[in-house]
Amino acid sequence: MQKIQQVYIDGAFVNPHGTEIFELISPVTNEKTGEVVLGDEADVALAVAAAKRALPLFSKTTKEERIQYLHQLQAAVNARKEELVQVMVEEYGGTLQFSRMSVQNGIDAFSNMIETLQHFEFEKTVGKSKVRLESLGIAGIITPWNASNSFICNKLAAAVAAGCTTVIKPSEMSARQTQLLAECLHKAGLPNGVINIVNGLGNVVGNAITTHKDVAKISFTGSTAVGKSIAKGAVDTMKRVTLELGGKSPNIILDDAELPAAIMQAVFGVGMNSGQACIAPTRLLVPASKLDEVNALAKAAAAQVKVGLPNNAETNIGPLVSEKQYDRVQGYIKLGKDEGAILLAGGEGKPAGLEKGNFVKLTIFTNVRNDMRIAQEEIFGPVLSIIPYKDEADAIAIANDTTYGLAAYISSGDVKHAERVAAQINAGRVCINQFVHDPQAPFGGFKQSGIGREYGVYGLEAYLEPKAILQ
Ligand code: NAD
Numbered sequence: 001m002q003k004i005q006q007v008y009i010d011g012a013f014v015n016p017h018g019t020e021i022f023e024l025i026s027p028v029t030n031e032k033t034g035e036v037v038l039g040d041e042a043d044v045a046l047a048v049a050a051a052k053r054a055l056p057l058f059s060k061t062t063k064e065e066r067i068q069y070l071h072q073l074q075a076a077v078n079a080r081k082e083e084l085v086q087v088m089v090e091e092y093g094g095t096l097q098f099s100r101m102s103v104q105n106g107i108d109a110f111s112n113m114i115e116t117l118q119h120f121e122f123e124k125t126v127g128k129s130k131v132r133l134e135s136l137g138i139a140g141i142i143t144p145w146n147a148s149n150s151f152i153c154n155k156l157a158a159a160v161a162a163g164c165t166t167v168i169k170p171s172e173m174s175a176r177q178t179q180l181l182a183e184c185l186h187k188a189g190l191p192n193g194v195i196n197i198v199n200g201l202g203n204v205v206g207n208a209i210t211t212h213k214d215v216a217k218i219s220f221t222g223s224t225a226v227g228k229s230i231a232k233g234a235v236d237t238m239k240r241v242t243l244e245l246g247g248k249s250p251n252i253i254l255d256d257a258e259l260p261a262a263i264m265q266a267v268f269g270v271g272m273n274s275g276q277a278c279i280a281p282t283r284l285l286v287p288a289s290k291l292d293e294v295n296a297l298a299k300a301a302a303a304q305v306k307v308g309l310p311n312n313a314e315t316n317i318g319p320l321v322s323e324k325q326y327d328r329v330q331g332y333i334k335l336g337k338d339e340g341a342i343l344l345a346g347g348e349g350k351p352a353g354l355e356k357g358n359f360v361k362l363t364i365f366t367n368v369r370n371d372m373r374i375a376q377e378e379i380f381g382p383v384l385s386i387i388p389y390k391d392e393a394d395a396i397a398i399a400n401d402t403t404y405g406l407a408a409y410i411s412s413g414d415v416k417h418a419e420r421v422a423a424q425i426n427a428g429r430v431c432i433n434q435f436v437h438d439p440q441a442p443f444g445g446f447k448q449s450g451i452g453r454e455y456g457v458y459g460l461e462a463y464l465e466p467k468a469i470l471q
Contacts, residue, residue, distance in 0.1 A: 002034035004175045007043055007199055008182045010050035011192030017042035018200060022172050027093030027319040028309065028357040034091075036175035039198040044167065044208035047196035051138045051165035052214050054193030059135035059163040063122065066161055067114050069190050073160070074110035076188035077153060077181070081107065084149060084180055091176045092145060093319040093358070095310045098273050105437075106153035112439040113157035116456050120161075126468070133464040135163035136240060137216030140209035142202075142230070144222040145321055146276045148174035149181045154454060155219045156185075156195065162463030167215065168197045169205045173321060202226060213237050217463065220244065221278075224378075224404075224448050231451070242452035242462050244278070244444060246378040247406030250399035251281035252421065254392070254412040259290065260297055262411035267301035267384065269409070269435055271317045271362055275382030276325070278449075279407040279429070283368075283375055285395050288388035295344055295366050298386060302345035305362045307354065317382050319357040326358035329381030333363050336374040341365035341385070370398045378404070396424045405446025409435065428453070 002024075006013040018040035026033045061069075077084070081103055088099040122133045139159045143151040148170050159166050170178045182197050198205050206226075209215055210233040220230050221244040234241050251269070253262050269281045286294045310318030320326045333348050346363030360381055368375050368385040375385045389395040399408060408427040412418040415432060422430040426446045442453035452462050 001032065002176055004034065004036040004179050004199065007039045007047075008186065008195070008197040009043070009047045010196065011186070013182070013186070016040070016198070018204075022175070024091065024173070024175060025322065026090070026357075027321055030323060030356060030358070034176055036172065036199050038172060039200040039205050041204065041208040043198045043200070044205055044212065047167045047198050048138060048209075048212050048214050050193035050196055051167055054165045054191055055135075055137060058165055058191060058194050059137070061163055063117055063120075066163065067117055069160055069188070070110045070114050070117070070157060072188040072190070073157070073185065074107060076184045077110070078107050079187075080180060080184050084177070087177050087180050088149070089310045092148070092174065092321055093274070093310045095274065095315045095318040096313050097316070099310075102147045102150045105147075106150035108439065109150070109154040109157040112455070113161045113460070116440065116460055117161050120457065120460060128470070130469040132467045132469065133461070134467055136463050136465050137164060138214055139164040139166050139463060140212070140215045140218045141166055141168040142206050142209065142218060142220045142222065143168075143170050145171035145173045146273060148177050151221050152181060158454065158459045159219075159463050160190070160194070161460050164217070164463050165194045166196065167209055168195070169200060169209055170197070172199060172201055175199055206230075207233060210234050210239075211237065215239060217241070219454075219462070227450065240462070242444070242454065243450040244454060245406070245448065245450040246404060247278045247280070247445065247449050248283060248376065248378055248402050248404045249279060249281050249407040249409065249427065250283045250285050250402075250425070251409040252285045252395050252399055252411070253287070253294070254395075254410065254417060254421065255287050256413040256417065257411035258413060259293060263294055263297040264301045265411075265435065267298055267362070267364070268305060268316065270384040271305055271382045272435075274317045274320060275329070275360075276321065276380050281407070281409045281435075282379065282384060283370070283399075284384055284386045285389050285398055286386060288390055291366070291386075291388045294386060298364055298366070298384070299345055302362050302364055307351050307359055307362060317362060319359045320381060321358070323358055325380065326360060329360050329379055329383065332374055332377070332379045332381070332383060336365045336368075336372070336383070336385075339372045339374060341368045341372060341374060344386070370401055376402065392421065396421060400426045403448045406449035407431070
């Protein structure tokens with residue numbers, strides 16, 4: 001059993017002031033695998049003070065020095081790649097397939113930001129003036145449990161590129177993953193105080209970072225509800241906020257799409273990260289005239305999705321992170337039936353042989369109406385809603401009839417056709433015909449999916465403050 005007893009402040013692992021203990025529970029067995037001592041407001045105060053001491057020098061580093069630091073960070077994380085994958089599988093229950101990709105994304109975040117930096121000018125001429133893009137100051141970084149280390153690496157890379165110092169609060173449920181990453185980041189050898197990591201609860205440590213007068217910015221990934229409370233808490237000190245929140249992304253199958261491939265992709269897609277993905281394509285919009293064909297294809301595809309132990313390389317869907325998350329998803333599956341949707345695959349309960357952990361069946365509802373709660377609310381589990389549409393205008397209206405706007409997916413035999421539809425969708429990212437990632441393209445949400453963007457130039461600028469010098 002692993003006991004995590006220290007937080008990382010001012011370049012050293014130290015005992016926290018906080019004394020509360022949080023138990024770490026295996027999602028596969030629901031048995032205790034470790035515990036973490038949680039930090040508190042006093043630990044945040046020390047972390048912010050360290051970040052404040054480091055800021056004057058770090059914010060004045062050159063582009064070349066920052067690129068060098070990013071190389072060091074990448075090398076240090078890369079050196080323990082396999083361990084990072086293993087602890088993600090064990091602690092979080094991430095499938096081997098997903099955990100490998102997620103850890104690689106974290107490592108790549110540093111080289112992607114190096115590439116962005118290489119083409120970025122911190123001083124420009126605008127009108128008759130010189131505009132300098134200066135470091136915002138101390139960045140508070142608050143992350144969720146569903147790809148913990150990858151989120152931290154991505155936000156940290158942008159902060160370092162901008163010359164910001166950081167105070168990081170990961171999910172308390174990711175403490176073992178955090179500990180290993182902290183050891184890597186320490187090894188990277190950045191100046192003391194540039195990186196500080198405080199384990200703790202959201203309403204304690206997260207809230208203390210959000211309201212601290214010396215923190216200039218919050219970069220948060222998590223639920224829309226918490227994102228709203230952070231935005232409210234941050235406004236008193238006029239912090240800049242980047243909020244990456246929830247989603248209920250539409251996957252529009254246009255009339256001219258090749259159905260078998262598109263439906264196969266749709267069904268496997270909803271199981272990405274065991275359904276715990278903010279960008280998951282959870283609403284499948286199909287022509288009403290093809291609903292029977294879609295249902296048959298979706299049912300056949302579901303039979304090919306393997307729910308199982310996360311450390312098995314064949315597994316597509318592992319356990320959900322916690323019993324709480326399991327109960328939440330079960331509640332939505334029951335709700336779908338109560339709302340009158342037709343259950344096409346899966347349903348309530350655990351798959352045979354997996355009764356100990358938080359495993360759910362890949363569940364597909366069809367004949368879903370977009371005003372049902374299962375089509376409007378983020379479930380955060382592998383539950384797909386098939387929604388028939390009358391014509392293309394109806395498809396676009398349904399796609400946009402949501403409070404969210406993080407991602408959207410379109411399948412069509414004609415890319416130009418898909419692009420015309422993409423232009424009418426209110427979402428931060430629209431993927432055509434395949435589920436791809438572009439680390440230089442902006443990522444973030446319209447509407448209640450968030451504020452601001454991450455990745456590439458947009459992500460870097462979110463840590464900078466423009467200063468115009470007029471002569
Ligand atoms: P969460 O919002 O409950 O928690 C996220 C983080 O915020 C955790 O570290 C938590 O401790 C902290 N927190 C909680 N209350 C806080 C408060 N009052 N002040 C400051 N910090 C606080 O989310 P979760 O359950 O860990 O993760 C799942 C959610 O994250 C889903 O809704 C999902 O859509 C969202 N998510 C979004 C993205 C994206 O990029 N848009 C990516 C992944 C997950």
